[in-house]
Amino acid sequence: MNQIVSIGTSHHIAPIEFREKLAFSEAQIIESLQHFRESDQVQEAVILSTCNRVEVYAVANAVRNADAAAKILVEFLSRYHQIGVESLKKWTYLHHNLETIRHLFRVTASLDSMVVGESQILGQVKTAYDASREAGGAGTILNRLFTKAFSVGKRIRSETTIAAGAVSISYAAVELAKKIFNTLEGKTVAIVGAGEMSELTAKHLVSNGVSNVIVANRTYERAVKVAEKFNGTPLAYDNDLSFLIDADIVISSTNAPDYLIKRRPLADVMRKRKHRYMFLIDIAVPRDIEPDVSKIDHAFLYNIDDLEAVVASNLKDRQQEATRAEQIVTEEAKRFYDQLQIFQVNPTIKALHQQFREVAATELQACFYKTTLSDQQEAAIASMTQAIVKKLLHHPMQNLRCAVNDGNADHGQYVQALQELFALDVNDDNSEL
Amino acid sequence: MINFLFLVTLLIYLAASIFQTLSLAISSRTEAAVIRPTIERIAFWGTGIGFAFLTLFIALWWLQQGHFPMTHWTDSTAFFAWAITLIYLIIVRLTHLRALGSFVMPVAFIAILISYSFATHTAALPEPLRNYWLLAHTTLIFLAYAAFIAAFGFGLMYLMTERKIRKKTDALLDNLLPSLGTSDGLGYRCTILGVILLTMGVIVGSLWTQYIRDVPWRWLDAKVISTFVTWFIYVAQIGLRQFWGWHGRRAAYTAIIGFVAVLCTYVGVDLFLDSMHTYR
Structure with a gap:
């Protein structure tokens, strides 16, 4: 019987030092898949190697049970990466059959990620799967399994909101801006000071429709340098806030020790811009914008702590959604596993039926050849033979299907016994999968 | 019978108002994803059916009285509710902003409630x-x-x-x-x-x-x-x-x-x- 096993490590259980030792480069993945193919111990494999996790999914059919299949993987990793079996046991997790399926579904749905609901992992799993398919690693069972994993991931994304809500400061700023302005098209963002975070936020805003960028800096040269990245307008400021009259969104991150934007001057600015909304983001520590600014009508101020609180509350919300997503995973994994079991015994059932029918047909032909019966008599005998075949096969087939449906682990042995006792030629490529 | 149907209309408006307001009360994303679609559907269909009933009633009164029914609180408030619902439905059609119903549907409901409480009254409209x-x-x-x-x-x-x-x-x-x-x-x-x-x-x-x-x-x-x-x-x-x-x-x-x-x-x-x- 086919055993689906996986071994892996992730940021949840292992430190970076171990994960990097276990990591596979693209070339190593191809090499390893080739090794599996040649060794004949493992029929199918997919290797997923990202910065947060390294996982090997494999299907083995020439083994007694899942533990034996797992042992093959442990030995392989130990040999390939020169890691002691003891430390492998300590820093990796092993999954068998149903648990493997469940684990892959969880990973693909981003339930096992550092940030639950992040979207990268789906692409990473897809890449790993494609690479393996090209290298001849994934066969019928893993094809089926991974395709299902992608559709489960998609279902979870559409039925839950684990991927909703900004979980980074810069995205939170964009979402807040969307709560204030009815559209970001045609809006102007002013970056005051410089810094990675403010540039990243401005970048997200621009890709969401903001069309004008003003970059203000104490030194004009630095402003020019940043402005070039956004095709924006550079300017040097000196305590004069009049450049904010055109700014709908202000991102401030200077090193100034005191407040740069104070309530009174900003109130003037707001009057001059006819009280159109202004969204101020203060990511500087110490702060650049006087907190009282938020008392001005239509001026909305968020500092770094506020943004972090928004992110934290979104993360909490995702955690709640994750519980629902886990239910979907469990239910889908169980269903997939059951289907897989049935598909795995189908070739044997088919072969047995065929054998019985062939024997009956041959014997009938021999019998008809020797005797002279009327057409009616021949037809009667033929249908009686069919009935006998059907009745003889009824109980074994029913019991086999029952064993599968009950999740009875013995059905593997049943299948093996049937194949051996009746000398069935079951080509194990599961072509009907 | 007609009175009973009017009571049904009133209850439909009450349900639509309650469900609209409930949909606004949802604060977590989980609840929003799980139950809001159902609540919104009920609220929106309630609004549509209530509006259809109300239109029928106004038409009926028009036929009964032989002129545009606008003589008593009964007619007037029912028509008020009808106008509110009509404008709301047009706005939803144009903007897909159903949340507006949470604020205007209760007003429409109260109008119908007043109409219902005067239901037996009629007044004659002067000829001119x-x-x-x-x-x-x-x-x-x-x-x-x-x-x-x-x-x-x-x-x-x-x-x-x-x-x-x-x-x-x-x-x-x-x-x-x-x-x-x-x-x-x-x-x-x-x-x-x-x-x-x-x-x-x-x-x-x-x-x-x-x-x-x-x-x-x-x-x-x-x-x-x-x-x-x-x-x-x-x-x-x-x-x-x-x-x-x-x-x-x-x-x-x-x-x-x-x-x-x-x-x-x-x-x-x-x-x-x-x-x-x-x-x-």
Whole structure:
């Protein structure tokens, strides 16, 4: 019987030092898949190697049970990466059959990620799967399994909101801006000071429709340098806030020790811009914008702590959604596993039926050849033979299907016994999968 | 039987109002994803069916009385609710902003409740008033009221969203209410629509007086004065916005003040002052 096993490590259980030792480069993945193919111990494999996790999914059919299949993987990793079996046991997790399926579904749905609901992992799993398919690693069972994993991931994304809500400061700023302005098209963002975070936020805003960028800096040269990245307008400021009259969104991150934007001057600015909304983001520590600014009508101020609180509350919300997503995973994994079991015994059932029918047909032909019966008599005998075949096969087939449906682990042995006792030629490529 | 059906309409409106408000009360994303679609569906279908029933009733009364039914509180408030629902449905059709229903549907429900409590009353309409002037005049005025009530709803939506943004932590948790800019802009459009309709209604009304000599016309009629006050509030809001940038928060407050003025004009004047416009 086919055993689906996986071994892996992730940021949840292992430190970076171990994960990097276990990591596979693209070339190593191809090499390893080739090794599996040649060794004949493992029929199918997919290797997923990202910065947060390294996982090997494999299907083995020439083994007694899942533990034996797992042992093959442990030995392989130990040999390939020169890691002691003891430390492998300590820093990796092993999954068998149903648990493997469940684990892959969880990973693909981003339930096992550092940030639950992040979207990268789906692409990473897809890449790993494609690479393996090209290298001849994934066969019928893993094809089926991974395709299902992608559709489960998609279902979870559409039925839950684990991927909703900004979980980074810069995205939170964009979402807040969307709560204030009815559209970001045609809006102007002013970056005051410089810094990675403010540039990243401005970048997200621009890709969401903001069309004008003003970059203000104490030194004009630095402003020019940043402005070039956004095709924006550079300017040097000196305590004069009049450049904010055109700014709908202000991102401030200077090193100034005191407040740069104070309530009174900003109130003037707001009057001059006819009280159109202004969204101020203060990511500087110490702060650049006087907190009282938020008392001005239509001026909305968020500092770094506020943004972090928004992110934290979104993360909490995702955690709640994750519980629902886990239910979907469990239910889908169980269903997939059951289907897989049935598909795995189908070739044997088919072969047995065929054998019985062939024997009956041959014997009938021999019998008809020797005797002279009327057409009616021949037809009667033929249908009686069919009935006998059907009745003889009824109980074994029913019991086999029952064993599968009950999740009875013995059905593997049943299948093996049937194949051996009746000398069935079951080509194990599961072509009907 | 007819009375019973009217009670059904009333209950449908009650259900639609409750479900609309419930949908607004949802604060977590999980609940929003799980139950909001159902709640919204019930609320929206409730609104649609209630509106259809109400239309039938108004048509029925029209046939019974032989003229546009606008003689008593029964007819008047039912028509008021009808106008509110119509404007709401048009706005949903154009903007897909169902959240507005949470604010306007309860108003429509209360109107029908008043209508129901007067259900057995009828009043005879004086002969000179039975004509299409009545239809044009009251329809325009009531649609204007409905537009103002929609503007009021957008004003409340604006204030709720603003409060959330200022409160910070859960500013992003709910995605039902539109952005400040959207609420403000739509509220403004509703206000303009309301002013246009009200102006037309008043003009039609004053032309109408030229044709009826039997009913004495008084400029100092309480309803007329109150209507002018209401009209002035909204026109002032539009002017202040155009020239002084009075939008957003201030516009939202003005929409609430305007709503109170509308209620005073419609209900208050009748109850406490003498007017030739009374429904009795």
